[in-house]
Amino acid sequence: MSSIKKFQVTFDCAEPERVARFWCEVLGYVVPPPPKGFAGWDDFDRSLPPERQGSAFACVDPSGVGPRLFFQRVPEGKVVKNRVHLDVRVGTGLVGDERLAALEAERARLIALGAVHVRTLPADGFNESCIVMQDVEGNEFCLD
Secondary structure, X not given: OOOOOOOEEEEEEOOHHHHHHHHHHHHOOEOOOOOOOOOXXXXXXXXXXXXXXXXEEEEEXXXXXXXXXXXXXXXXXXXXXXXXXXXXXXXXXXXXXXHHHHHHHHHHHHHHOOOEEEEEEOOOOOOOOEEEXXXXXXXXXXXX
């Protein structure tokens, strides 16, 4: 049995390109090149049947290390808390006030991109501080 090393994370959303571009900014990801034969993603999108236009978008880690993120349009809106979420690791190796300052600086940057601050969880003697956020469509993620 072989071990699987590559995976992608898929987001259900209303506006795939908008959410994908938000995550590109958060993670330093990029939009991959369009399929062969198309000058850009807009050209590719226009080639699809009207009901499929704007239905999906993706972004990738330019270094090729991180997982591909795929965003697909779904008819229903988000109703409850995510069962899976991303932890954006901005405080790795930092503790105490230094960690919290790094998390708060990233929180401010992401709020400017359209994210929402949900709550800050302070260090409690067992866990270091983290910040719970929501992306542009309300999907939870953590600054960790």
